[in-house]
Amino acid sequence: MSNVELIEKINELKKEKNAVIVAHNYQNDEVQEVADVIGDSLALSRYCANNDKDVIVFCGVHFMAESAKILSPSKTVLLPEIDAGCPMADMVTADALREEKKKHPGAVVVCYVNSSAEVKAESDICCTSSNAIEVVKSIPEKDILFVPDKNLGSYVAQKVPEKNIILWEGFCITHHRVSLEQVKEIRKIHPDALLLVHPECRKEVWEEADFVGSTKQIIDFAKESGSSKFIIGTEMGVMYKLKKDNPDKSFYLLSQGLVCPNMKKTTLKSVYNALKEMKYEITLDENIRLNAKRALDRMIRIG
Incomplete structure (x- = not known):
C-alpha cells in the first residue's frame, strides 16, 4: 500500500x-x-x-x-x-538498583522517566528532563541517588549544589556521542545562531549552550525567541515540529549523529x-505497576 x-x-x-x-x-x-x-x-x-x-x-x-x-x-x-x-533504560535494572540502594541507605532515589517500570517501582520519585531540578529541590534529604542518566544528573547537580547527587553510570547513546569539537565546528559555520541542547548531552556540550532544556522546552524556546537561527542539540526528529511551527526560522542539527535508531x-x-x-x-505485573505509579504520582504532585 x-x-x-x-x-x-x-x-x-x-x-x-x-x-x-x-x-x-x-x-x-x-x-x-x-x-x-x-x-x-x-x-x-x-x-x-x-x-x-x-x-x-x-x-x-x-x-x-x-x-x-x-x-x-x-x-x-x-x-x-x-x-x-532504549539503551539508556537498559543501563539500570531493578536488581542492580536494589544493590546500589544498600550502599546508600539514606539516599532518596530519583528516577528519570527514561527507565523501565521495574526500576521506577524501586524508586522514590520520578523526574523528567524538564522538571528534574524542581523534583530534586523538593526533596528534604541531602543525598540523592540519581538514575540512570549521569549527564542529566550532572546538570541537576550543578543547578542544585546544596544536594549530594550520586550519579548512576548511564547515558543516552545518541546525545552522549555529541562532542565539544562538534559544537565549536558548527558555531564557526553558524556564528549568529543560538545553540539549544538537551541535558542528556555531556557536560562540556551543555556548558557551551545558549539554552539547555527538554525536547518540549527547546521547542517552546525556539517558538518564543526573537532569534531566527538555531543550532539544535537533540534527536533529529524534533526538527519536524520546529520547522512546522516556525516556517520563517532556520534550524541546523548540531550533529548528524543525533539519530536514535530505536x-x-x-x-x-x-x-x-x-x-x-x-x-x-x-x-505489567500489578504490584510493579502500582509501585511505579507511586513514584510517578509523587512527581506529578510537584507539578
Missing part, C-alpha cells in the same frame, strides 16, 4: 477500535503526521490517561508505552515495534499492523 492508502486505513481502524495514536517528538516525520498528539513521553502518557479512548497506540520506545500502561491500566496499550527499546523503527506500516492485529500489547 502507498502512504496515502496506509493513512486512510489507519484512520478507519482508529475509529473502529476507538483508538488514539500518540507519537514522541523523535519519531519519523510520517508517523508524527498521522498521530493525534505529538509530545514528550510523560505528557503523552498523561494525555492518554485523560481521554476516553480504549486503545493507545504509542509510537515511541518500550519504557514510554510502559508509562502509558502505568497511568492507564484499564486501557489496551500497543507498541507498534516491540523491539524499539525511535526510527516505527513506520506507517507498523502503526497500521498494530491497529489491525492489536499488537504488541504492553502488560
